[in-house]
Amino acid sequence: MATIDQTRTKGELTSGADILVQSLVNLGVDTIFAYPGGCSMPLHQALTRFGDQIRTILPRHEQGGGFAAQGWARSTGKVGVCMATSGPGATNLVTAIADAKLDSIPMIAITGQVPTAVIGTDAFQETPIVEVCRGITKHHYLVTDVEDLARIVREAYVLATTGRQGPVLIDMPKNVQFAQCVPDYNAPLNLPGYGNMHPPLARPEQINQIAAAIKMAKRPIIYAGGGIISAEASDDLRELVAKTGIPITTTVMGLGAYPSTDPLSLDMLGMHGSVYANYAVDEADLLIALGVRFDDRVTGKVEAFCKHGKIIHVDIDASELNKNKQAHIPVCSDVKFALEELNKIVEAPDDISGWVAQCKKWKKDDPFKYDESYPGILQQHAIRTLWETIHDQDPIIAVGVGQHQMWSAQFYKFDQPRRWLCSSGLGTMGFGLPAAMGAQAAHPGRLVIDIDGDGSFLMNVQELATCACEKLPVKVLLLNNQHLGMVVQWEDRFMHGNRAHTYLGPIDNPEWSGEGDGIGSTDPSERYPNFVQIAKGFGCGAAYVDKKDDFPAALEEMLAYDGPFVLDVAAPYQEHVLPMIPGGMTVKDMIKE
Amino acid sequence: MRHVISALVQNVPGVLAHVAGMLASRGYNIDSLAVGETEDPELSRMTFVVVGDDAVLEQVRKQLEKIVTVVRVDDISAQDFVERDLMLIRIEAPSDRRSEIQQLCQVFRGKVVDVAPEQMVIEISGQEQKIEAFIDLMRPFGIVELVRTGRIAMVRGVNRPRHEAGVRRVEE
Numbered sequence: 001m002a003t004i005d006q007t008r009t010k011g012e013l014t015s016g017a018d019i020l021v022q023s024l025v026n027l028g029v030d031t032i033f034a035y036p037g038g039c040s041m042p043l044h045q046a047l048t049r050f051g052d053q054i055r056t057i058l059p060r061h062e063q064g065g066g067f068a069a070q071g072w073a074r075s076t077g078k079v080g081v082c083m084a085t086s087g088p089g090a091t092n093l094v095t096a097i098a099d100a101k102l103d104s105i106p107m108i109a110i111t112g113q114v115p116t117a118v119i120g121t122d123a124f125q126e127t128p129i130v131e132v133c134r135g136i137t138k139h140h141y142l143v144t145d146v147e148d149l150a151r152i153v154r155e156a157y158v159l160a161t162t163g164r165q166g167p168v169l170i171d172m173p174k175n176v177q178f179a180q181c182v183p184d185y186n187a188p189l190n191l192p193g194y195g196n197m198h199p200p201l202a203r204p205e206q207i208n209q210i211a212a213a214i215k216m217a218k219r220p221i222i223y224a225g226g227g228i229i230s231a232e233a234s235d236d237l238r239e240l241v242a243k244t245g246i247p248i249t250t251t252v253m254g255l256g257a258y259p260s261t262d263p264l265s266l267d268m269l270g271m272h273g274s275v276y277a278n279y280a281v282d283e284a285d286l287l288i289a290l291g292v293r294f295d296d297r298v299t300g301k302v303e304a305f306c307k308h309g310k311i312i313h314v315d316i317d318a319s320e321l322n323k324n325k326q327a328h329i330p331v332c333s334d335v336k337f338a339l340e341e342l343n344k345i346v347e348a349p350d351d352i353s354g355w356v357a358q359c360k361k362w363k364k365d366d367p368f369k370y371d372e373s374y375p376g377i378l379q380q381h382a383i384r385t386l387w388e389t390i391h392d393q394d395p396i397i398a399v400g401v402g403q404h405q406m407w408s409a410q411f412y413k414f415d416q417p418r419r420w421l422c423s424s425g426l427g428t429m430g431f432g433l434p435a436a437m438g439a440q441a442a443h444p445g446r447l448v449i450d451i452d453g454d455g456s457f458l459m460n461v462q463e464l465a466t467c468a469c470e471k472l473p474v475k476v477l478l479l480n481n482q483h484l485g486m487v488v489q490w491e492d493r494f495m496h497g498n499r500a501h502t503y504l505g506p507i508d509n510p511e512w513s514g515e516g517d518g519i520g521s522t523d524p525s526e527r528y529p530n531f532v533q534i535a536k537g538f539g540c541g542a543a544y545v546d547k548k549d550d551f552p553a554a555l556e557e558m559l560a561y562d563g564p565f566v567l568d569v570a571a572p573y574q575e576h577v578l579p580m581i582p583g584g585m586t587v588k589d590m591i592k593e
Numbered sequence: 594m595r596h597v598i599s600a601l602v603q604n605v606p607g608v609l610a611h612v613a614g615m616l617a618s619r620g621y622n623i624d625s626l627a628v629g630e631t632e633d634p635e636l637s638r639m640t641f642v643v644v645g646d647d648a649v650l651e652q653v654r655k656q657l658e659k660i661v662t663v664v665r666v667d668d669i670s671a672q673d674f675v676e677r678d679l680m681l682i683r684i685e686a687p688s689d690r691r692s693e694i695q696q697l698c699q700v701f702r703g704k705v706v707d708v709a710p711e712q713m714v715i716e717i718s719g720q721e722q723k724i725e726a727f728i729d730l731m732r733p734f735g736i737v738e739l740v741r742t743g744r745i746a747m748v749r750g751v752n753r754p755r756h757e758a759g760v761r762r763v764e765e
Contacts, residue, residue, distance in 0.1 A: 134611050135618050139661040142606070159661060193603060193664035319655035322648065 016146040017046035017177040020110070020170075023153035024054065026185055029081050029108075031055045031072060031441055033065035037085025038125060039112030042177035057441055057470050060462040062089050064434040066096020066109065067423075067460070071438025073105050074421045075396050077232060079160050080438065083110040087125030090171075091132065095428055098136040100167035102425025103253060104230060106160040107167040108153075109137075115175040116144055130171050138166030146179040151187040158189060163196025164317040165230055199316060202333035207341045209329050210288075210312050215347050217286035219309075219355045220246045223269065223298075226253030226424070227291015227315060227335050234258070234417045236339035237290065244348045247359045249277035251292055252424045256414035266359060267368070270298040272406040275366035275579050275592060280359050282587040284309040291315060291335045294324040295425070296583070304586040314338045366592065368410045370575070376522065377548050379404055379479045379571050383411040383451060386477060389555055395447035396421065398436035400456025401429045403485035406577045408451045430459025433476060437463055440472040447475070447559070454480040454531070455504060464538035467564035475558050476566040478531060481573035482511065482520050489576045493591070504528065522546040522570040535566035546570035595624075596650050596670040597746045598641040603662040604634060611660055612639060621645070621653050625678075627743030636664065640745050669748050676746035679718045681706070682728070685735035686713040694734060701727050712737060 014022070020043060024032070034056050036044040047056045059065035062084040069080030080100075084093050090111040100107040114123040130142045139159045141152050156168040191197065214220060228237050228250075234257050241248055241264055248258050249266040258265055269277035281287060287309045292298070294313075299305035302324055313320075313327035314335050321330035331338060370380035383404075397412060398421040399405040405422060414420050421439060423431035436450035450457075457478055467474050484502040491497055499514035505528035510516050521527060524544055535542035541561040545554035545568070558567045580591045602608045609628055616623055625642040643653055650668060657666045686694055686708075694713060698705060703717035717727055724741065 130607065131610065134607070134614050140607075190603075191661065194661050195658065317659070319652065319659055323652060 011182060013180045014183050015042065015046070015177065016143070016149055016172065016179050017042040018049065019146065019149045019181075019183045020153060020172065020177070021046040021050045021054065022183070023150050023185065024081060025050055027079075027154070027157045029054060029079065031057060032081045032083055033057050033059050033068040033072075033438065034083035035059055035062050035065055035085070035089060037089045037112060039086035039114055039174045040083060040089070040110075040172075040177075042174065043083060043110070043112065043172065055441070058466065059434065059437075060465045061460065062092035063096055063430070064437070064460050064463040064466065066093045066107075067099070067428075067431050067434035068438030068441065068463075068466075069107050069109075070096060070100055070105050071398060071421050071435030072442045073100075073107055073438075074435070075418050075439035076442045077418060079106040079108055079157060081108045081110070085112040085125065086114055086129070087127050089125075090129040091127055094132060094136070095426075097133055097167045097169065099423050099426040099428045099431070101136045101138065103423065104165050104226060105167065106165040108156050108160055108170065109167055110170045110172060112177070113142070113171045113173040116173045117175065119173065130169065133169050136167075137169045138164075140169040140171070142171045143173065143176050146176050146181045149176070150183045150185050151189060154185075154187075155189050155191055158191070158197070159194065163194075163199060196316070199334040199337070200318070200332045202314065202331045202338040202341060204341070206329070206331045206333075207338065207345065210314075210331070210338075210342055211346045213286055213310060213312060213329060214244060214246070214288070215349055217246075217349045218352065219284050220244075220286040220288060220349060220352065221266070221280050221284040221359075222246050222248040222288045222290065223251070223281065223292055224248060224254045224257050224290045225251040225292030228254055228257040229291075229417045231291060231316070231334060231336040232417075233291070233336035233339050236336055236343060239343050240339055240346065243343060243346055245352065245356060246288070246349070247280060247356060249273070249280065251295070251298055252409050252422060254292070255409060255420045255422075256417040259415040260413040261415055263360065264356070266363060268409050270295075271300065271581050271583070272410070272577050272579065273298075274363070274368060274410075275590065276359060276362035278579075278581065278587045278590060279362050281306050281309075283358075287311045289313045289327070290339070293320045296324075299324065300581045301584050301586045366579075375548065376546065377551050377569055377571055378575060379407050379481070380411050380575075381548070382477065382479060382551065382569055382571070383407050385551060386449070386451070386555065387412045389552070390447060390449070390559065391415075393447050395419070395449055396436070396439045396443065398422070398432045398439065398448070398450045400432035400450075400452045400459075401427045402453045402456060403489065403575070403577050404451055404453040404456075404479045406486075410577075412451075429456040432456055433460050433467075433474065434463045436474045436476075437467055437472050440467075440474050441470070450474055450476045452476055452478050453485060454478060454482060455484045457531075458504075458529075461534065464535060464540050464564060464566070468539040471563075473561075473563045473565075475561070475564070477558070478566055478568050479571045480527070480531065480568050481571045482527060483573040485573055485575070486577070488573055492576065493580075493582075520573050527570070531566055531568040541565040542568065544568045544570070594644070594646065594650075594670075596643050596645070596668055597674065597676060597744065598643060598654065598657070599667045599669050599746060600639045600641070600657055600663055601631070601665040602637050602639055603664060604630065604637045605662055608637070608660075608662045609639075611662065612657065615656055615660060616653070619652070619656060621649065625743040627745050629745075640743065642744050669746060672748050674746050674748045676720060676744050677718050678721055678724050678744055679716070679742045680724050680727075681714060681716055681740050682731060682736060683712055683714045683738040684731050685711065685737060687711055690734060694731075697727075697730055703727065
């Protein structure tokens with residue numbers, strides 16, 4: 001980190017609140033998503049004093065602020081910052097913090113806390129948020145002495161952004177916000193136990209081993225994940241594929257790391273991954289795993305995953321190596337460094353043309369597909385049409401969680417990293433709209449779209465107010481099937497179609513007990529809630545569409561609208577996300593129809 | 594297999610809760626845990642006894658190392674080391690049985706640290722098996738109360754692989 005001397009508050013007695021904000025400014029933070037309350041008021045007062053250097057965006061719920069900070073971080077690669085008051089404000093951030101932890105997103109969460117004198121007395125709006133968040137942060141601080149504050153903020157930044165990235169919590173008692181000292185913005189960090197001050201680097205003999213394994217492979221495949229995106233190693237990955245001609249599949253976190261439109265791309269693998277990616281991994285004799293963690297949604301039954309193959313596993317987090325799956329060549333390294341070194345010496349395998357042809361044949365035989373003759377608007381059709389319409393504008397896409405999320409991963413073709421904002425590890429419904437909002441704040445001129453489901457959208461619908469009031473023209477493509485589609489799919493597949501609280505309309509509607517027609521009504525008056533009215537109530541543009549022929553024009557209307565817009569698309573709920581490998585099963589158990 | 598893990602941690606609030614919480618949430622079983630300051634007041638030493646196969650132990654060690662306030666982790670089981678428990682035990686000791694108890698106490702190099710009209714408190718330290726053996730011997734007298742520390746351990750100055758060290762490792 002550069003030495004800081006452009007500091008307003010240098011050498012003078014300064015309040016903790018001002019030190020915190022100045023420290024953020026010093027670290028290059030120019031936007032914060034912050035919702036005030038009693039114990040964070042001094043911080044908000046300080047934010048107004050730094051208004052020309054840091055934009056404070058007021059979300060309408062702390063969770064929305066947390067996901068907006070993530071949308072910022074995921075789309076820029078820089079740390080996202082959110083703030084809430086003590087007690088309920090802090091606990092409302094918890095889900096967003098846990099989400100950032102599972103997806104390794106760099107985030108600093110700041111919470112107000114009751115004054116140190118009353119900590120532990122069950123004071124008004126007191127929660128022990130550090131205790132609550134211990135297991136879901138990369139690290140956490142309760143600041144008890146204002147003298148430590150400038151150092152702690154720098155430590156939080158270093159921890160959030162280096163090694164395996166993740167969320168760091170800073171809990172700020174109100175009296176520490178008021179307390180004054182002469183800050184030292186360059187105080188040395190006190191992190192004797194932090195091993196990633198310098199990232200771990202693959203040793204030359206490990207690189208040689210990888211190159212040798214690749215050279216000898218007959219049926220190699222690359223399995224790349226979010227680590228490639230965190231490490232900004234997408235170009236290096238492309239170079240490796242170009243040099244070796246090895247087919248590549250990515251995880252849901254890795255979408256965009258390699259162009260999905262490239263012939264060697266086998267798209268996503270795993271539970272709802274492509275048939276061809278899962279076949280290829282199953283048959284591979286060498287799996288080159290880069291920045292991935294062998295998640296159960298990827299592997300299914302882990303013993304059967306890639307059972308014929310030798311495994312190379314490169315990851316920056318030593319604890320991921322041999323955690324779920326034993327690797328033959330485990331390499332703890334910054335994946336970008338490992339790829340750069342590997343690309344210097346790697347040679348293409350002797351002859352894999354037959355294998356590549358086999359992969360391409362699988363891809364041709366079993367593409368992602370849907371019923372194109374369906375008279376209404378299928379979710380997959382809407383997503384593919386959206387991609388065809390806007391992909392040349394290089395938009396950023398956020399999603400909620402559920403069927404629409406998986407269909408977006410399947411049918412939207414990502415060619416570049418940091419265009420895809422998806423709560424992958426935690427799978428948090430309600431993620432899409434606030435994440436899109438955060439990305440829009442980071443990229444003001446850019447097209448940012450939230451592809452959402454009606455269940456997910458409703459979980460953070462209040463953020464439409466933020467979009468409208470903060471002039472964040474996010475577009476929402478709402479694939480509205482009136483149900484919790486993914487749970488319905490599991491009910492249909494595994495629970496005899498018994499509807500258990502998966503219909504999102506009134507309890508006197510026949511759909512509630514599963515006695516509907518299996519299609520659902522497209523009559524706007526029978527649908528619930530009225531999203532167009534809701535969006536308009538928030539001051540956003542909105543339209544409803546249920547006819548396939550009208551969809552392109554409706555899409556154009558949304559894209560042309562000057563401001564946030566919700567396009568409510570009536571979609572059926574009988575569609576299932578396929579292919580599917582049920583949890584804990586193997587590629588042999590894949591459901592294709 | 595039984596492993597003794599020695600971790601050097603920053604002496605800051607919450608570090609014990611963090612370590613204990615991580616071990617619990619990942620489902621690792623700890624047989625024993627002892628914590629105390631070291632010669633450097635900024636650092637504390639935690640000694641764990643964990644039972645598990647090599648894969649479990651590898652994960653325990655790596656997950657510990659990931660905690661920011663954990664400075665260093667060693668699985669010292671592969672080395673030659675000294676380990677000790679400390680126990681205080683209060684026993685029914687009417688005057689006619691005191692000498693018998695005292696004799697046993699001497700055999701085990703224990704120390705009588707408190708004598709009351711009908712009871713005695715004995716302090717004893719050593720390896721787990723020795724402590725267990727002493728407890729068994731005291732049972733017939735009647736154990737009133739018993740407290741034990743967790744295991745503490747230290748690698749020997751001249752180190753050899755454990756399997757060769759059997760002859761030299763004479764306890765006390």
